[in-house]
Amino acid sequence: MPDLLPGAENFPRTAVLSEQVHRVLGLNPSAFTGPGTNTYLLGAPGGTPLLMDTGVGLPEYLDLLKAHLAREGFRPLTRILLTHVHGDHIGGVADVLGEFPGIPVHKFPWPERDRAYDLSLEPIVDGQLFTGDGYTLRAVHTPGHAQDHICYYLKEERALFTGDVILGVGTTVIPQDGGNLTHYLDTLRKLQTLDLARIYPGHGPVIDTPREKIAEYLAHRLQREQQILSELSGGRHTVEEMVRSIYREYPERLYAAAGQSVLSHLDKLESEGRVAREHGDPPRFTLLD
Protein backbone atom coordinates (compact mmCIF):
# COMPACT_ATOMS: atom_id res chain seq x y z
CA MET A 1 0.00 0.00 0.00
CA PRO A 2 1.36 3.44 -0.84
CA ASP A 3 1.67 5.49 2.30
CA LEU A 4 -0.50 8.47 1.33
CA LEU A 5 -2.29 11.10 3.35
CA PRO A 6 -6.04 11.50 2.73
CA GLY A 7 -6.63 14.92 1.19
CA ALA A 8 -3.10 14.96 -0.17
CA GLU A 9 -3.49 12.27 -2.80
CA ASN A 10 -0.33 11.11 -4.47
CA PHE A 11 1.77 12.87 -1.86
CA PRO A 12 3.53 10.29 0.31
CA ARG A 13 3.86 10.79 4.06
CA THR A 14 7.57 10.03 3.87
CA ALA A 15 9.98 9.99 0.94
CA VAL A 16 13.66 9.36 0.31
CA LEU A 17 14.52 12.18 -2.11
CA SER A 18 18.28 11.70 -2.46
CA GLU A 19 21.22 10.05 -0.70
CA GLN A 20 21.12 12.63 2.08
CA VAL A 21 17.64 14.14 1.96
CA HIS A 22 14.50 12.51 3.38
CA ARG A 23 11.09 14.18 3.64
CA VAL A 24 8.62 13.59 6.47
CA LEU A 25 5.23 15.24 6.08
CA GLY A 26 3.84 17.36 8.93
CA LEU A 27 0.40 15.72 8.40
CA ASN A 28 -1.37 19.12 8.44
CA PRO A 29 -3.01 19.41 5.00
CA SER A 30 -5.21 22.48 4.40
CA ALA A 31 -6.07 25.15 1.85
CA PHE A 32 -3.02 27.10 3.02
CA THR A 33 -0.49 24.30 3.55
CA GLY A 34 -1.25 22.09 0.52
CA PRO A 35 -0.45 18.48 1.47
CA GLY A 36 0.95 19.85 4.73
CA THR A 37 4.33 21.16 5.86
CA ASN A 38 7.40 19.34 4.58
CA THR A 39 10.02 18.57 7.18
CA TYR A 40 13.39 17.28 6.01
CA LEU A 41 16.02 14.97 7.44
CA LEU A 42 19.58 15.65 6.29
CA GLY A 43 22.24 12.99 6.49
CA ALA A 44 22.83 9.42 5.38
CA PRO A 45 21.15 6.45 7.09
CA GLY A 46 23.48 5.09 9.76
CA GLY A 47 24.53 8.64 10.58
CA THR A 48 23.27 11.31 12.92
CA PRO A 49 20.74 13.44 11.04
CA LEU A 50 19.50 16.96 11.51
CA LEU A 51 15.84 17.88 11.15
CA MET A 52 14.70 20.95 9.23
CA ASP A 53 11.32 22.30 10.41
CA THR A 54 8.95 20.36 12.61
CA GLY A 55 5.37 20.76 11.33
CA VAL A 56 2.59 22.27 13.41
CA GLY A 57 2.95 19.94 16.42
CA LEU A 58 0.68 16.97 15.79
CA PRO A 59 1.39 13.84 17.87
CA GLU A 60 1.04 11.65 14.77
CA TYR A 61 3.88 13.61 13.14
CA LEU A 62 6.26 12.65 15.95
CA ASP A 63 5.23 8.99 15.53
CA LEU A 64 5.83 9.22 11.78
CA LEU A 65 9.25 10.84 12.30
CA LYS A 66 10.34 8.20 14.83
CA ALA A 67 9.13 5.36 12.60
CA HIS A 68 10.99 6.78 9.61
CA LEU A 69 14.24 7.23 11.57
CA ALA A 70 14.01 3.63 12.79
CA ARG A 71 13.03 2.16 9.42
CA GLU A 72 15.87 3.92 7.58
CA GLY A 73 18.45 3.07 10.25
CA PHE A 74 19.19 6.62 11.39
CA ARG A 75 20.76 7.31 14.76
CA PRO A 76 19.11 9.93 17.01
CA LEU A 77 18.69 13.52 15.80
CA THR A 78 21.57 15.89 16.52
CA ARG A 79 19.95 19.27 15.89
CA ILE A 80 16.91 21.12 14.54
CA LEU A 81 17.09 23.94 12.00
CA LEU A 82 14.08 26.19 11.44
CA THR A 83 13.20 28.18 8.33
CA HIS A 84 10.98 30.70 10.18
CA VAL A 85 8.65 31.30 13.10
CA HIS A 86 5.29 30.45 11.49
CA GLY A 87 3.40 27.87 13.50
CA ASP A 88 3.32 25.16 10.84
CA HIS A 89 7.15 25.11 10.84
CA ILE A 90 8.11 25.73 14.49
CA GLY A 91 5.02 24.27 16.20
CA GLY A 92 6.41 20.73 16.52
CA VAL A 93 9.74 21.69 18.15
CA ALA A 94 8.59 21.01 21.74
CA ASP A 95 7.35 17.51 20.82
CA VAL A 96 10.59 16.67 19.00
CA LEU A 97 12.65 17.93 21.95
CA GLY A 98 10.56 15.70 24.21
CA GLU A 99 11.86 12.74 22.24
CA PHE A 100 15.42 14.07 21.69
CA PRO A 101 16.05 16.22 24.77
CA GLY A 102 18.79 18.82 24.78
CA ILE A 103 19.57 18.97 21.06
CA PRO A 104 20.17 22.53 19.78
CA VAL A 105 17.44 24.38 17.87
CA HIS A 106 18.79 26.97 15.40
CA LYS A 107 16.79 29.90 14.04
CA PHE A 108 17.28 33.44 12.76
CA PRO A 109 16.09 35.66 15.63
CA TRP A 110 12.76 37.48 15.63
CA PRO A 111 12.47 38.13 19.36
CA GLU A 112 8.90 39.53 19.41
CA ARG A 113 7.57 36.40 17.73
CA ASP A 114 10.02 33.80 19.06
CA ARG A 115 9.05 34.40 22.67
CA ALA A 116 5.59 32.94 22.03
CA TYR A 117 7.22 29.50 21.87
CA ASP A 118 9.23 29.50 25.11
CA LEU A 119 12.16 27.67 23.44
CA SER A 120 15.88 28.04 23.92
CA LEU A 121 16.96 29.03 20.39
CA GLU A 122 20.49 29.27 18.98
CA PRO A 123 20.65 32.41 16.78
CA ILE A 124 21.59 31.86 13.13
CA VAL A 125 23.57 34.44 11.15
CA ASP A 126 23.42 34.84 7.37
CA GLY A 127 26.02 32.55 5.76
CA GLN A 128 26.37 30.22 8.75
CA LEU A 129 27.40 26.65 7.87
CA PHE A 130 25.97 23.42 9.27
CA THR A 131 27.88 20.27 8.36
CA GLY A 132 27.35 16.57 8.98
CA ASP A 133 27.86 13.23 7.29
CA GLY A 134 27.37 13.87 3.58
CA TYR A 135 26.03 17.42 3.76
CA THR A 136 27.14 21.04 3.98
CA LEU A 137 24.30 23.50 4.52
CA ARG A 138 24.63 27.27 4.30
CA ALA A 139 22.04 29.58 5.83
CA VAL A 140 20.75 32.28 3.45
CA HIS A 141 18.69 35.06 5.05
CA THR A 142 15.60 35.50 2.86
CA PRO A 143 13.14 38.02 4.37
CA GLY A 144 9.87 38.96 2.67
CA HIS A 145 7.41 36.20 3.60
CA ALA A 146 8.66 36.58 7.18
CA GLN A 147 11.48 38.79 8.41
CA ASP A 148 13.29 35.87 10.07
CA HIS A 149 13.14 33.57 7.06
CA ILE A 150 16.18 31.41 6.30
CA CYS A 151 16.66 29.21 3.23
CA TYR A 152 19.37 26.54 3.39
CA TYR A 153 21.72 25.82 0.49
CA LEU A 154 22.90 22.20 0.23
CA LYS A 155 26.28 22.38 -1.47
CA GLU A 156 26.54 18.69 -2.40
CA GLU A 157 23.34 18.82 -4.49
CA ARG A 158 23.32 22.51 -5.44
CA ALA A 159 19.87 22.42 -3.85
CA LEU A 160 17.95 25.01 -1.84
CA PHE A 161 15.51 24.37 0.98
CA THR A 162 13.15 27.29 0.47
CA GLY A 163 10.66 27.05 3.35
CA ASP A 164 7.76 29.34 2.39
CA VAL A 165 9.74 31.55 -0.03
CA ILE A 166 9.17 29.22 -3.00
CA LEU A 167 6.44 26.59 -2.82
CA GLY A 168 5.76 23.37 -4.69
CA VAL A 169 2.02 24.15 -4.47
CA GLY A 170 0.09 27.41 -4.10
CA THR A 171 1.36 30.97 -3.79
CA THR A 172 3.56 32.52 -1.14
CA VAL A 173 1.61 34.90 1.10
CA ILE A 174 3.17 38.23 2.10
CA PRO A 175 1.50 38.78 5.49
CA GLN A 176 0.88 42.29 6.88
CA ASP A 177 2.49 41.09 10.09
CA GLY A 178 6.20 40.73 9.34
CA GLY A 179 5.96 40.32 5.57
CA ASN A 180 7.34 42.85 3.09
CA LEU A 181 6.98 42.60 -0.68
CA THR A 182 10.01 44.79 -1.41
CA HIS A 183 12.16 42.47 0.71
CA TYR A 184 10.53 39.42 -0.89
CA LEU A 185 11.38 40.58 -4.43
CA ASP A 186 14.97 41.32 -3.28
CA THR A 187 15.07 37.79 -1.84
CA LEU A 188 13.91 36.24 -5.14
CA ARG A 189 16.62 38.20 -6.99
CA LYS A 190 19.19 37.03 -4.43
CA LEU A 191 18.12 33.40 -5.01
CA GLN A 192 18.58 33.92 -8.76
CA THR A 193 22.30 34.42 -8.13
CA LEU A 194 22.70 30.94 -6.58
CA ASP A 195 23.89 27.96 -8.62
CA LEU A 196 20.76 25.81 -8.28
CA ALA A 197 19.82 22.37 -9.59
CA ARG A 198 16.89 21.66 -7.27
CA ILE A 199 14.47 23.22 -4.78
CA TYR A 200 13.12 21.43 -1.72
CA PRO A 201 10.10 23.60 -0.77
CA GLY A 202 8.36 23.88 2.58
CA HIS A 203 5.10 22.70 0.99
CA GLY A 204 4.50 20.48 -2.04
CA PRO A 205 6.75 18.44 -4.30
CA VAL A 206 10.43 18.87 -5.19
CA ILE A 207 11.08 21.45 -7.94
CA ASP A 208 13.66 20.35 -10.52
CA THR A 209 13.49 23.55 -12.61
CA PRO A 210 14.60 26.10 -10.00
CA ARG A 211 15.67 28.90 -12.34
CA GLU A 212 12.38 28.80 -14.24
CA LYS A 213 10.39 28.66 -11.01
CA ILE A 214 12.09 31.71 -9.49
CA ALA A 215 11.69 33.64 -12.77
CA GLU A 216 8.00 32.66 -12.80
CA TYR A 217 7.57 33.91 -9.21
CA LEU A 218 9.15 37.26 -10.08
CA ALA A 219 7.12 37.63 -13.27
CA HIS A 220 3.90 36.84 -11.39
CA ARG A 221 4.50 39.63 -8.85
CA LEU A 222 5.51 42.14 -11.50
CA GLN A 223 2.41 41.31 -13.53
CA ARG A 224 0.23 41.80 -10.44
CA GLU A 225 1.86 45.17 -9.80
CA GLN A 226 1.08 46.23 -13.38
CA GLN A 227 -2.56 45.22 -12.90
CA ILE A 228 -2.80 47.30 -9.72
CA LEU A 229 -1.21 50.33 -11.39
CA SER A 230 -3.62 49.91 -14.27
CA GLU A 231 -6.62 49.79 -11.89
CA LEU A 232 -5.41 52.96 -10.16
CA SER A 233 -4.88 54.76 -13.45
CA GLY A 234 -8.69 54.73 -13.70
CA GLY A 235 -9.16 56.54 -10.38
CA ARG A 236 -8.92 56.07 -6.61
CA HIS A 237 -9.86 52.67 -5.24
CA THR A 238 -10.18 50.61 -2.10
CA VAL A 239 -8.43 47.25 -1.82
CA GLU A 240 -11.77 45.47 -2.11
CA GLU A 241 -12.64 47.25 -5.34
CA MET A 242 -9.29 46.27 -6.83
CA VAL A 243 -9.66 42.64 -5.70
CA ARG A 244 -13.14 42.41 -7.24
CA SER A 245 -11.78 43.65 -10.54
CA ILE A 246 -8.41 41.87 -10.72
CA TYR A 247 -9.66 38.55 -9.32
CA ARG A 248 -13.11 38.62 -10.93
CA GLU A 249 -12.62 35.15 -12.41
CA TYR A 250 -11.73 33.62 -9.04
CA PRO A 251 -14.14 32.37 -6.35
CA GLU A 252 -15.02 34.90 -3.64
CA ARG A 253 -13.63 32.68 -0.88
CA LEU A 254 -10.15 33.60 -2.15
CA TYR A 255 -10.79 37.35 -1.86
CA ALA A 256 -9.45 37.74 1.69
CA ALA A 257 -6.09 36.22 0.67
CA ALA A 258 -6.16 38.24 -2.55
CA GLY A 259 -6.76 41.41 -0.51
CA GLN A 260 -3.65 40.65 1.52
CA SER A 261 -1.66 40.26 -1.69
CA VAL A 262 -2.98 43.52 -3.17
CA LEU A 263 -2.23 45.33 0.08
CA SER A 264 1.36 44.05 0.06
CA HIS A 265 1.77 45.60 -3.39
CA LEU A 266 0.19 48.88 -2.25
CA ASP A 267 2.56 49.02 0.75
CA LYS A 268 5.48 48.60 -1.65
CA LEU A 269 4.18 51.21 -4.13
CA GLU A 270 3.48 53.64 -1.28
CA SER A 271 7.03 53.20 0.10
CA GLU A 272 8.33 53.95 -3.40
CA GLY A 273 6.29 57.15 -3.57
CA ARG A 274 4.20 55.90 -6.49
CA VAL A 275 0.89 55.53 -4.67
CA ALA A 276 -0.78 57.58 -1.92
CA ARG A 277 -3.06 56.23 0.78
CA GLU A 278 -6.06 58.33 1.85
CA HIS A 279 -6.71 57.26 5.40
CA GLY A 280 -10.30 56.29 5.97
CA ASP A 281 -12.36 53.21 6.56
CA PRO A 282 -11.62 51.58 4.25
CA PRO A 283 -8.58 53.50 2.97
CA ARG A 284 -8.47 54.51 -0.70
CA PHE A 285 -5.41 54.52 -2.88
CA THR A 286 -4.43 56.93 -5.64
CA LEU A 287 -1.71 56.91 -8.23
CA LEU A 288 1.02 59.55 -7.93
CA ASP A 289 2.99 60.62 -10.97
Ligand SMILES: [Zn+2]
Ligand atom coordinates in the same frame (compact mmCIF):
# COMPACT_ATOMS: atom_id res chain seq x y z
ZN1 LIG B 1 5.33 30.82 6.63
